[in-house]
Amino acid sequence: MKRTQTAEEREREAKKLRLLEELEDTWLPYLTPKDDEFYQQVLKRRVRMILTLKAEILILGMLVLRSHGT
Incomplete structure (x- = not known):
């Protein structure tokens, strides 16, 4: 029987x-x-993901340095 x-x-x-x-x-x-x-x-998709990941790491690093006042 069909529901x-x-x-x-x-x-x-x-x-x-x-x-x-x-x-x-x-x-x-x-x-x-x-x-x-x-x-x-x-390959294009992987390169895009790597670049995005590197950008996120860079931004996070800059935020950490900024929070420490350097």
Whole structure:
């Protein structure tokens, strides 16, 4: 026997359908390890994460120095 959907599930399903209607024939890039661009994209993402992490460490260090009055 099939259970009835809750209001939240119906709303989520409606949102999915609206999004699919908006996208229609739009190509969504989905890369797998077999694709040539996959590792380039992974590398770009990793570099971005490293730069963000370094920036956060630098800001934290500057805040520590500022709090010690140097």
